[in-house]
Amino acid sequence: MSCYFDINKKLESIAQEAEAKASESFARIDHTARINSEKVLKAFIDERVGDMHLKGTTGYGYGDDGRDKLDAVFAKVLGAEDALVRHNFVNGTHAISTALFGVLRPGDLMLSLTGKPYDTLNDVIFAEKGGSLAEFGIKYDQIDLLPDGRVNFGQIRERARNCKVAYIQRSRGYSLRPSITVSEIGEMIDAVKSVNPTAIIMVDNCYGELVERIEPCDVGADLIIGSLIKNLGGGIAPTGGYIAGRKDLIELCSYRLTTVGTGKEVGCSLDMNRSLFMGLFYAPETVKNAVKTATFASAFFEKLGFEAFPHYGEYRTDIITAIKLGSRDALIAFCEGIQSGSPVDSFVTPEPWDMPGYDSQVIMAAGAFTMGASIELSADAPLREPFAVWLQGGLTYDTGRTGVILAAQRLLDKGIISI
Numbered sequence: 001m002s003c004y005f006d007i008n009k010k011l012e013s014i015a016q017e018a019e020a021k022a023s024e025s026f027a028r029i030d031h032t033a034r035i036n037s038e039k040v041l042k043a044f045i046d047e048r049v050g051d052m053h054l055k056g057t058t059g060y061g062y063g064d065d066g067r068d069k070l071d072a073v074f075a076k077v078l079g080a081e082d083a084l085v086r087h088n089f090v091n092g093t094h095a096i097s098t099a100l101f102g103v104l105r106p107g108d109l110m111l112s113l114t115g116k117p118y119d120t121l122n123d124v125i126f127a128e129k130g131g132s133l134a135e136f137g138i139k140y141d142q143i144d145l146l147p148d149g150r151v152n153f154g155q156i157r158e159r160a161r162n163c164k165v166a167y168i169q170r171s172r173g174y175s176l177r178p179s180i181t182v183s184e185i186g187e188m189i190d191a192v193k194s195v196n197p198t199a200i201i202m203v204d205n206c207y208g209e210l211v212e213r214i215e216p217c218d219v220g221a222d223l224i225i226g227s228l229i230k231n232l233g234g235g236i237a238p239t240g241g242y243i244a245g246r247k248d249l250i251e252l253c254s255y256r257l258t259t260v261g262t263g264k265e266v267g268c269s270l271d272m273n274r275s276l277f278m279g280l281f282y283a284p285e286t287v288k289n290a291v292k293t294a295t296f297a298s299a300f301f302e303k304l305g306f307e308a309f310p311h312y313g314e315y316r317t318d319i320i321t322a323i324k325l326g327s328r329d330a331l332i333a334f335c336e337g338i339q340s341g342s343p344v345d346s347f348v349t350p351e352p353w354d355m356p357g358y359d360s361q362v363i364m365a366a367g368a369f370t371m372g373a374s375i376e377l378s379a380d381a382p383l384r385e386p387f388a389v390w391l392q393g394g395l396t397y398d399t400g401r402t403g404v405i406l407a408a409q410r411l412l413d414k415g416i417i418s419i
């Protein structure tokens with residue numbers, strides 16, 4: 001029973017049943033978080049992080065030991081040789097773009113193995129002008145996922161022979177396809193390398209970090225990329241992104257972020273080191289809370305008669321749950337409910353709007369301490385078939401759970417569900 005929110009009693013008891021059903025999944029999630037917390041702690045200790053590394057620099061940032069130490073700790077956690085962790089990455093798209101421009105040259109082929117990349121990369125890859133990959137003469141091709149959302153290994157072996165970059169998106173993005181587990185990523189890498197040993201395997205790792213016990217570099221990925229206002233920022237990093245992987249490739253990416261020749265040696269950390277270290281330290285715990293919130297949402301909404309992706313008992317490789325709510329009104333009510341349960345901007349009513357890059361209106365709920373941070377409880381829904389909402393985040397499980405219950409309460413209040 002909630003002491004502070006007006007929740008229908010029957011809805012509350014359905015929530016408790018859902019939680020009981022998810023208890024096995026919760027135990028697995030707790031165990032993964034324990035192992036990943038040890039991994040992160042051990043990386044701090046092995047790299048001898050000291051008080052001096054928490055302090056920042058200004059100006060050119062030469063000899064910024066904190067910044068260099070942060071790169072080393074991230075690399076260790078991610079199973080990589082080196083990393084480029086910077087508050088200067090304005091978002092995940094910027095980090096991915098930097099990695100693509102870092103390693104691709106005119107005439108090279110980028111081959112996506114997981115269909116069309118995330119929407120925000122459209123202009124980076126395809127735009128006719130503005131300095132896109134296309135304008136620089138970099139070719140692009142893609143292998144679509146099979147109709148059931150699985151990877152097309154046959155096509156990979158046939159068509160990966162002459163690509164410079166083989167590109168994999170781990171998380172589902174705005175689709176209902178299954179996200180790709182790290183072990184499947186390993187099989188894809190083996191398939192590419194069997195026909196093209198020098199291909200650079202690049203993984204968009206957004207939303208996936210620390211959900212499993214291994215990361216794509218542990219199974220042979222050459223470069224992985226993500227945002228710090230998602231998993232690895234732990235809900236504490238106020239901005240930033242990372243690229244991790246092979247040392248020679250990280251150097252090329254750093255030349256693209258700063259200048260050819262100076263690379264990682266410059267770029268002051270201002271006062272960011274402490275938050276970025278602390279965010280990484282909290283990340284296994286924060287990711288655990290987000291994955292539990294997502295798992296609870298699947299179990300709860302399945303009990304309410306909806307289809308959830310993934311199913312509550314399924315093995316997870318990212319923090320997302322998509323729920324097929326079936327109508328425009330249901331999507332709006334769900335997002336209103338999530339917003340009303342946010343610690344910041346709870347009094348705001350989200351409304352559908354025409355978002356650049358989308359072919360339909362989108363509604364979003366986000367009441368976060370960090371603007372747009374989707375490691376915090378948030379939901380987005382394009383108002384079109386299949387009328388599904390994508391839910392992610394939750395800094396603490398208990399508040400994430402409350403937010404999800406308030407979303408269902410809103411559906412009940414509007415007469416969209418009956419129990």
Ligand SMILES: *Cc1c(COP(=O)(O)O)cnc(C)c1O
Binds near residue numbers: 118
């Ligand atoms: C978040 C995300 C990105 C990057 O998006 P930004 O909003 O620019 O950080 C790229 N790919 C996937 C799958 C993502 O989830």
